[in-house]
Amino acid sequence: MSTPDAPAFKYVDLFAGIGGFHAVLDAMGGECVYAVEIDPAAQAVYEANWGSRPLGRNANGDITLDTASPDTAVPEHDVLVAGFPCQPFSKSGKQQGMDETRGTLFFNIMEIVRHRRPAVVLLENVRNLAGPRHTHEWHVIIQRLRDAGYRVSHKADILSPASFAPEFGGHPQTRDRVFIAATRVEPLEISEEYRRLAKEGRLDLPDPLAPYDEPLPVGNLRMTDEWDLVKHLPLDITITDDGSVSEAEWTWIEHWDAWVQQTRQMLASEADRAGAKAKDLPGFPIWAHVWTTDQNERDTALADAAGMAWKVSHLRKNYELFDRLRAYDSKWLGTWLGRTRQFPESRQKFEWQAQDAPSILQCVISFRPSGLRVKRLTHLPALVAISQTPIIGPLRRRLSIKEGALLQGLPEGFKWPQKDAATWKQLGNGVNTGVVARALWAQVTRDLDLLQFDRRGQSIHDAVTKTLAQDGNLELSIQAAWERSQASLAKRPETEDASAVAEDRAGSSLFAVPAMPATATL
Secondary structure, rough: OOOOOOOOOOEEEOOOOOOOHHHHHOOOOOEEEEEEEHHHHHHHHHHHOOOOOOOOOOOOHHHHHHHHOOOOOOOOOOOOEOOOOOOOOOOOOOHHHOHHHHHHHHHHHHHHHHHHHHOOOEEEHHHHHHHHHHHHHHHHHHHHHOOEEEEEOOOOOEEOOOHHHHHOOOOOOOOOOEEEEEEEOOOOOOOOHHHHHHHOOOOOOOOOOOOOOOOOOOOEOOOOOOOOOOOOOOOOOOOOOOOOOOOHHHHHHHHHHHHHHHHHHHHHHHHHOOOOOOOOOOOOEHHHHHOOOOOOOOOOOHHHOOOOOHHHHHHHHHHHHHHHHHHHHHHHHHHHHHHHHOHHHHHHHHEEEOOOOOOOHHOEEEEEOEEEEOOOOOEEOOOOOOOOOEEEHHHOOOHHHHHHHHHOOOOOOOOOOOOHHHHHHHHHOOHHHHHHEEEHHHHHHHHHHOOOHHHHHHHHHHHHHHHOOHHHHHHHHHHHHHHHHHHHHHOOOOOOOHHHHHHHHHHOOOOOOOOOOOOOOO
């Protein structure tokens, strides 16, 4: 157990980004003894907020250099966290998995796990890692962790900020991520409970290689009400029309809003003739760029889409909708479509996911390669590193960086010593602190039967559950942890640079590399 002056546990922060994991683990009473991140821009943000540059034990922040020798340069620790590179598995990447160099960085994680044997390992990645295209990679990851002596579920835990209620760390953002929660079976520092059960002949540790599919227990934390961006983020409603949306973008938005109103009139007219209730706006993608009266062109497009049932379906629905709009008001449609054809192709596409919202201007608007996507003001789509920032229709502006940071659960005042484009990229690549905290809480709760046998494991469990024992405690604890880091930074001499800090730490007892015990400590 920890003393009042000692950390509850020590942790390493791999592929650290801007410090989302760091925020949570510091808030829970942990001490970071090693952090590594190869991107210089992210390194600068991490240092500006957490007081240390995540270079590991080399000059570049390259984890492969610190895991190259048989005796890893990463110090002893209790918790290992890693949001390892997702591009090899992401839908927005080439999905080459472990055939891509970045995909093999998992094996550098395993070098550390095998040599340092932390009690708790928590890995985060994009949902697609557990998808059908990466079945082999998923099996390899789970099996390697089991081979190293860890109990880990083969069933993927897919968690999203929007799935958790705000009092449990949830945020109004749909951001599905897979979490791999592995807990060491064999204790290194045997607890009194272990001794007692061993003495009574009732100790029965599970076989880490045995089949195991127990999910993280998060069901009772789910959001049951509807999200409200103004209330739950919260949106700053005092900032409006700040010039962040271009004139061209407003042209596209208003043009498609005219289509929304016209289509609703058509649906109402059809309903009146049928004596029925008017139907909702179509939920399938609207592809104005394929609308044509030429049957040969339609047949050619359908033939080209053969073998892709989803595309054939979307084309047929678009042709049928186009014919109905022509029948309702061909003159209006001809004028509207003529102007539409002057837009880039991606702006001739439209996705309505706003149910009964009266206008696009009352919704959240995202410009995507698949077109303008419109959602209600409940929760936001995932912040991603390659997309433009969502537009808040009623406020006539884009989501602000401050609001983006809140969406990821970062503390008030978080610093961004860089241009906005780099900041949005990092927010898109980062982890959500609320989800990380709840994933770790669920892991130590589920695996208490293992952690209770190790004194350091029990300390991890107690620190995590204590931090999350009260509603809203996580947010306050993260804020306090960040403010402690800022106070420490304020005391640093102005002449002290990041490289000097890194060198000092590499030689200090904090980052020293003690020999790892081969057997449990009695």
